[in-house]
Amino acid sequence: AVFSKKGDMVFISHLDVMTLFRRALRRSKLPFVVTGGFTPRVKISMPKALGLGKESENEELGLWLAEEIEAAAVKNALNKELPEGVRILEIRRREITV
Numbered sequence: 441a442v443f444s445k446k447g448d449m450v451f452i453s454h455l456d457v458m459t460l461f462r463r464a465l466r467r468s469k470l471p472f473v474v475t476g477g478f479t480p481r482v483k484i485s486m487p488k489a490l491g492l493g494k495e496s497e498n499e500e501l502g503l504w505l506a507e508e509i510e511a512a513a514v515k516n517a518l519n520k521e522l523p524e525g526v527r528i529l530e531i532r533r534r535e536i537t538v
Contacts, residue, residue, distance in 0.1 A: 449525030
């Protein structure tokens with residue numbers, strides 16, 4: 441997924457943005473994948489950490505879903521749960537084979 445971070449949200453740290461997306465996924469009722477281990481968490485990744493106080497319109501977020509869902513539905517479900525200043529701009533589908 442590609443998302444933007446603007447306005448007052450620029451003062452949110454990288455780890456807090458990760459928490460924000462985990463909570464948004466849980467609230468959206470999308471069928472997310474959970475990590476294994478002693479403390480399971482919503483499986484997401486952000487390859488680059490945006491510096492505190494900087495706006496961006498092209499940040500990457502990797503998220504794993506247990507079912508195939510239309511990209512527009514995922515985008516709409518997440519944007520309903522995200523605060524003002526953070527928006528999903530595009531969902532890109534990637535298939536991972538093991």
